[in-house]
Amino acid sequence: MSQELLSQTVSIPLLGAAGTLGGPQANVVPIMRVPGTAYGGGLVLVRWDYSSNVAIAVGSAPAVSLVTLNSSSLPVGTPAANGSALTTAGTAISGTITTAWVPGTVSFLGVKYSQATYGGTSPAYIVVNVDYFHGRGSA
Numbered sequence: 001m002s003q004e005l006l007s008q009t010v011s012i013p014l015l016g017a018a019g020t021l022g023g024p025q026a027n028v029v030p031i032m033r034v035p036g037t038a039y040g041g042g043l044v045l046v047r048w049d050y051s052s053n054v055a056i057a058v059g060s061a062p063a064v065s066l067v068t069l070n071s072s073s074l075p076v077g078t079p080a081a082n083g084s085a086l087t088t089a090g091t092a093i094s095g096t097i098t099t100a101w102v103p104g105t106v107s108f109l110g111v112k113y114s115q116a117t118y119g120g121t122s123p124a125y126i127v128v129n130v131d132y133f134h135g136r137g138s139a
Helices: none
Strands: 006-013 025-033 043-052 063-069 075-082 108-115 125-134
Touching: 006 025, 006 108, 025 063, 025 125, 043 063, 043 075, 063 125, 075 108, 108 125
Parallel strands: none
Antiparallel strands: 006 125, 025 108, 043 125, 063 075, 063 108
């Protein structure tokens, strides 16, 4: 039996506190439920990256990481991270995976991001993609 490579993609608007362009901000967004032990338990991160729809200068660019979340959507671990880097519209920035195995004992995988002030006139979004396998696989 072979495992199927799965992918999760999410688009996150970078908005100020009042729903307008701005910043600074820091947020955690749950993007997917991690299968519990009764369903094969956990997942293995294979690759992840993020991009933006507009150019964002290094001083304003978001710092992005993948976090594990408990049932209250509170971060309990950081299996993958990437520092802040300037973004070019549509160019993916590869993230670093420090712990590929996400156990089925956590509830969600989420995106944590922080952003300095963005002063552009176009709406800004980051698009995060995560490639993964269900379960631990055969190692």
